[in-house]
Amino acid sequence: MFRAHYENYSSNDILSNIFTVTVIDPCDKPVSVTSKTLTDQEYTITQAEQTYQVPVYDADPVWCAITYSYQIVDVAGDAALAFDSDAAARQFAFSQTTDLTLSGATSKVYTIAVKGEAGNVVTTSDTATFSLTIKNPCIDPSYVTIEKAVLLNQIYELHEFDPIGFEFTHDPFVIKTLPFDHSLCGSLTYTSTFMTVDIDETIAVFADPMSDPVRYD
Amino acid sequence: MYSEDFALLGLRPYTVKAFLTEYAVTTTDDATATIEFLDPCPDPESVVSVLQTNPVDYYYTA
Numbered sequence: 001m002f003r004a005h006y007e008n009y010s011s012n013d014i015l016s017n018i019f020t021v022t023v024i025d026p027c028d029k030p031v032s033v034t035s036k037t038l039t040d041q042e043y044t045i046t047q048a049e050q051t052y053q054v055p056v057y058d059a060d061p062v063w064c065a066i067t068y069s070y071q072i073v074d075v076a077g078d079a080a081l082a083f084d085s086d087a088a089a090r091q092f093a094f095s096q097t098t099d100l101t102l103s104g105a106t107s108k109v110y111t112i113a114v115k116g117e118a119g120n121v122v123t124t125s126d127t128a129t130f131s132l133t134i135k136n137p138c139i140d141p142s143y144v145t146i147e148k149a150v151l152l153n154q155i156y157e158l159h160e161f162d163p164i165g166f167e168f169t170h171d172p173f174v175i176k177t178l179p180f181d182h183s184l185c186g187s188l189t190y191t192s193t194f195m196t197v198d199i200d201e202t203i204a205v206f207a208d209p210m211s212d213p214v215r216y217d
Numbered sequence: 218m219y220s221e222d223f224a225l226l227g228l229r230p231y232t233v234k235a236f237l238t239e240y241a242v243t244t245t246d247d248a249t250a251t252i253e254f255l256d257p258c259p260d261p262e263s264v265v266s267v268l269q270t271n272p273v274d275y276y277y278t279a
Contacts, residue, residue: 105240138240146235146243151250157257158221165219173235173245185243188235193247195229205219213220214231214252 027064029122034058038114038130043080043094045103046137048179054090057116057126064118076102077110080134094132100184103136110134137177138185146188147174165205165215192216218252225254 005013036055043050059066068085070092072078080096092112096102110132117125137143149171156166173188192199194214203215228251236244 136240138237139242141243144237144240144243146237146245148233148235148245148248151231151233151248153250154252155255156218156220156252157255158223158225159257161219167218170233170248173248175237185237186239187237189238189241190233190235192234193230193232194252195231209219209221211222213222213225214218216233 025120026061027118028120030064030118030124031060033066033116033118033124033126034060035114035116035126035128038128040131040133041092041094042133042135043096044135044137044140044143045080045096045100046143046177046179046182046184049093049095052092052094052130054092054114056090059116059118066116066118069115069117071113071115073111073113074108077108077112077132077134081112081132094134096134097180097182098184100136100138103134105136106139107133107135143178144185145176147176149173163206190216220254223256226256228253 001016001018003013003015005011035057038054039052041050041052054068057066057068066087068087068090070083070085072081079099080094080102082093082095084091084093102108111129112132113127113129115125115127117123151170152168154166154168160166173190175183175185175188177185194216199214199216200212201216203212205213205215230249230251232247232249234245234247236242
C-alpha cells in the first residue's frame with residue numbers, strides 16, 4: 001500500500017488499498033529455443049574414441065538455461081556412443097571395439113536427434129539431427145590389411161615322388177589390424193594358380209600324369 | 218605335385234593370394250615364385266637289366 005498527504009499537513013493523509021507486485025522470472029516461460037545445424041559424423045569400429053560437441057543452441061531470453069538430450073532412431077547404435085549432457089559439455093563420444101553388427105558388412109547410418117529445452121515452468125524446445133555412420137574396419141585398408149608370405153622357388157624332377165607326390169608348404173599370410181590387434185574380421189581364404197591357371201584343390205595329380213600336375217590345399 | 222609331362226621342363230610360375238573369408242574385398246596381390254621342372258634322364262637313378270632267356274647266339278669276328 002502507499003500513503004498520500006498534503007506536503008504541509010502530513011496528518012491529513014489517506015492510505016491506499018493493498019496491492020501486489022509480482023516479479024516474474026522470464027525463464028519460467030521463455031520465448032523460444034533455436035537449435036543449430038549439426039554436423040554428420042563417421043566412426044569406424046575399433047577406431048580410437050572420437051568426440052563431437054553439439055553447438056550451443058540459442059535461447060530467448062539469452063540467459064535462460066538450456067538442457068540438452070538426445071534420441072537415436074535405431075537404439076542399437078547406443079552401444080557405440082555416450083553423451084555428456086552437461087550444458088557446458090554437450091559432447092558425444094563414439095567408441096566401439098568389438099561389435100561389428102553395429103556396422104553390418106560395410107556401414108550403417110544412425111540418425112540422432114538432439115533436443116535443447118528451456119523453461120522453469122512452461123518449457124519450449126527445438127531439435128536438430130545429425131547422422132552417425134558406423135563403418136566396418138574389415139574393408140578399410142587403413143584398419144585391416146593382409147601381409148603376404150614369401151613363396152620359395154621349388155625344383156621338381158619329373159616322375160619323382162611317385163606315388164605320394166612332391167609336397168611343400170608356404171608360411172601363412174598374416175592379418176594386420178590397427179590401431180590394435182584383434183580377430184574381428186575372421187579368417188583367410190587362400191587361392192593359388194599354376195602357370196596362371198587357378199588350381200582346383202580337388203585335383204588328383206596322379207589321375208593323369210600328363211595334366212594337372214599341381215594341387216593346392 | 219606329380220607329373221610325367223616333359224612339356225613342363227623349365228621354370229613355371231605359381232602364385233598364392235589370400236583374402237578375408239567374410240570380406241573378399243580385403244585381399245593381397247599375388248605372392249609369386251617358380252617351380253623348375255627337371256628332366257630325370259640325364260641322371261637316372263638306376264638301369265635295370267631284363268633277364269634274357271635263350272638269347273640267340275651272336276658271333277663276332279674281328
